[in-house]
Amino acid sequence: MSVVTRFAPSPTGFLHIGGARTALFNYLFAKHHGGQFLLRVEDTDRKRSTEEAMQAILHGMNWLELNWDGAETYQSQNADRHREVAEQLVADGNAYKCYCTPEELAEMREIAKNSGGGTRMYDGRWRDRDASEAPAGIDPVIRIKMPLEGETTIADLVQGDVTKANDTLDDFIILRSDGTPTYMLAVVVDDHDMGVTHAIRGDDHLNNAFRQLHLFKACGWDVPEFAHIPLIHGSDGAKLSKRHGALGVEAYEEMGILPEAMCNYLLRLGWSHGDDETISREQAIEWFNLDAVGRSPARFDMDKLLNLNAQYLKTADADTLAARVLADANAAGITVSPEAETRLVAGMPGLASRAKNTHELFELSHLYLVDAPIEMTEKARDSLTDAEARQTLKELAELLKKATSWGEAELDGIAREYAETRELKLGKVAQPLRAALTGSSVSPSIFEVMAVLGRDETLARLEFAAN
């Protein structure tokens, strides 16, 4: 049997970290088994679902390259099918209509809470009543008949065997009084119709799994395998939620995080493969398994994400990175000449090893983006007020003009030789050079910068700074 997984977000908010990880695990599991990964939008709560949230989720999935198979489906479009199943269940005697008023329900809940356990939230008062007793003027809901006694065990692929007494399971509502399905019914019907073999989802659904299992059985369907993965907590240890300042994945995108880094980080949160830390998508697909998913909740750690991001930045393709920098430049209203763009790509390795996110990369790139004369920071200007420093630059410029080739090694050699003849420390030469060439006191290796800038731009900047 081929594996089919699905990610089933409800479009009531953005795609947050926990959801993204659930999607990733479902994706990886399906791909590992050569199966299918489906996306189903759970929009049965029409009041809370928004188009905006849905777009945010789709955008997040695309950004992380969690490509789903086929077109995404919308649960609300299967409402007719859900109602049919509910009615069939009633016809088969596995479900029944309940005419309770909200007041009656509230009363039952109150009793159950005060009883100290052993009492169900819904007492099943319409379970065996005849339809002829139905009061007029009340639209009934449909409830599923749950087993009255015994216990139910779920062989969860992550949590292991979990057993729950059946008397804690009440006859829950599957069809609302307005004829729309509840989540519980919709998931079961859709999972069955879509051929889902493995339901990998958050731990918060573990309790629901017991109810769903009986619903599957009442319908006479095979029950999918369940895998409940622990939730991701905020740094305070509580469930991630909007009020906790949990962010949507697009927020990380805006922070200049690379999607590969994000996925790698999410993968390591709750799943491990020995001591491996940096894991490519291909490697993840090959290695991913549910056995290695941890059972305890993990906390989100921005520092580690940033560290991973820095690593991906270092090995990322220069053109890809340049495109991100150019986008930032464009947003900042900086016009980049074709020469500057060439410099940017050439200088990328030296830049990338110094950045933790793409915005830092953009800031670091500034020295290549602009053309002479360049602006200077106060610190840089200060180091050039010294007459001796300016003299150094002038003398060095003369030597550089005579350079036969413009490679990093040659330039380095010229500067060192000059420093030696003048009996200066290399730093005394390099720092003014850095200020003049980059307009800053911090930059990649100054000889690398010179090589990337090229002869003309270098000499132009030197001349400007020396005067």
Add this chain to the structure above:
RNA sequence: GUCCCCAUCGUCUAGAGGCCUAGGACACCACCCUUUCAAGGUGGAGACACGGGUUCGAAACCCGUUGGGGAUACCA
């Protein structure tokens, strides 16, 4: 309240009864490299929640305690 789940450095984790004097990663500290800043290298500090069992031997297995989390809707 009741039900369910969880418990190794600050954080993410390795650990399938002897390979554990508990390993790796992030963060932190020191040193090295060095033209600045990063990166990189080397080293350091830092954990088995507690109490009982089981066993020749428990971080690992069992029970309890404590702590944390989740669920308790005509939300998903």
